[in-house]
Amino acid sequence: MRERTTALVTGANKGIGYEIAAGLGALGWSVGVGARDDQRREAAVERLRAAGVDAFGVPLDVTDDASATAAARLIEDQAGRLDVLVNNAAIAGGMPQEPSSVDPATVRAVVETNVIGVIRVTNAMLPLLRRSASPRIVNVSSSVGSLTRQSEPGAEQTTGPVAVAYAPSKTFLNAVTLQYARELSGTNILINAGCPGYVATDLNGFRGVRSPEQGAAIAVKLATLPDDGPTGRFFDDAGIVPW
Numbered sequence: 001m002r003e004r005t006t007a008l009v010t011g012a013n014k015g016i017g018y019e020i021a022a023g024l025g026a027l028g029w030s031v032g033v034g035a036r037d038d039q040r041r042e043a044a045v046e047r048l049r050a051a052g053v054d055a056f057g058v059p060l061d062v063t064d065d066a067s068a069t070a071a072a073r074l075i076e077d078q079a080g081r082l083d084v085l086v087n088n089a090a091i092a093g094g095m096p097q098e099p100s101s102v103d104p105a106t107v108r109a110v111v112e113t114n115v116i117g118v119i120r121v122t123n124a125m126l127p128l129l130r131r132s133a134s135p136r137i138v139n140v141s142s143s144v145g146s147l148t149r150q151s152e153p154g155a156e157q158t159t160g161p162v163a164v165a166y167a168p169s170k171t172f173l174n175a176v177t178l179q180y181a182r183e184l185s186g187t188n189i190l191i192n193a194g195c196p197g198y199v200a201t202d203l204n205g206f207r208g209v210r211s212p213e214q215g216a217a218i219a220v221k222l223a224t225l226p227d228d229g230p231t232g233r234f235f236d237d238a239g240i241v242p243w
């Protein structure tokens with residue numbers, strides 16, 4: 001079994017996920033680059049290796065059971081265990097997303113990736129995480145999923161436009177994070193949700209104001225929590241985000 005800390009980041013071929021992989025790699029960790037497209041994955045692995053990261057490719061479509069199972073097998077072969085899982089992969093689902101006119105298929109697809117995908121990958125990886133001395137799970141969420149923020153005056157400014165698929169998918173993800181934290185309390189696994197802020201990536205047509213490196217910082221922090229660190233919480237760079 002490897003002595004080196006091993007992490008898996010889903011959706012690591014670009015955007016915030018890529019920078020999370022780079023940030024964890026800079027700690028000297030071995031980083032699995034989870035990505036569904038072969039070319040995009042290999043390009044990211046090459047770029048990370050050129051930057052000195054011990055990166056390896058993990059074919060992974062978070063919407064596919066067999067893909068998640070195969071990814072767990074690959075990591076077991078590669079490292080024997082998993083120390084940190086960062087569930088980063090997500091889709092926005094396309095805008096506008098007004099409740100009165102949304103195609104239910106859009107809601108279903110977004111939930112399938114952003115929520116069920118996290119459950120699928122987490123459950124595939126849990127047996128490997130349980131072999132780690134200090135396992136951490138980081139769910140990359142968003143403050144648009146905060147019901148508190150959504151119901152405050154000025155929500156348009158803080159949480160963006162009405163989006164009946166994407167925003168509730170992150171609310172759902174936060175709730176799922178809490179349920180895992182409850183089930184896993186009493187184990188050494190810490191699981192938290194983190195919001196990267198409004199980051200310029202493909203997800204929002206590069207309209208975000210933060211860089212992907214800035215967006216990655218909260219996930220890196222939650223991936224490196226001490227053993228007595230929090231679990232079942234929702235953070236951004238400024239601290240706790242209200243549910």
Ligand SMILES: NC(=O)c1ccc[n+]([C@@H]2O[C@H](COP(=O)([O-])OP(=O)(O)OC[C@H]3O[C@@H](n4cnc5c(N)ncnc54)[C@H](OP(=O)(O)O)[C@@H]3O)[C@@H](O)[C@H]2O)c1
Nearest residue numbers: 011013015016061062088089090140142198199201202203
């Ligand atoms: N950007 C922001 O302002 C912002 C704000 C708050 C939270 N977030 C969250 O940050 C995370 C990263 O988003 P981003 O902004 O970096 O977006 P992005 O650049 O669009 O990256 C999304 C990543 O997820 C991957 N992905 C999507 N569906 C997948 C699937 N079925 N299986 C595997 N991978 C899949 C994409 O892979 P492909 O290249 O194959 O599509 C891509 O690597 C997401 O959870 C997002 O909700 C972003």
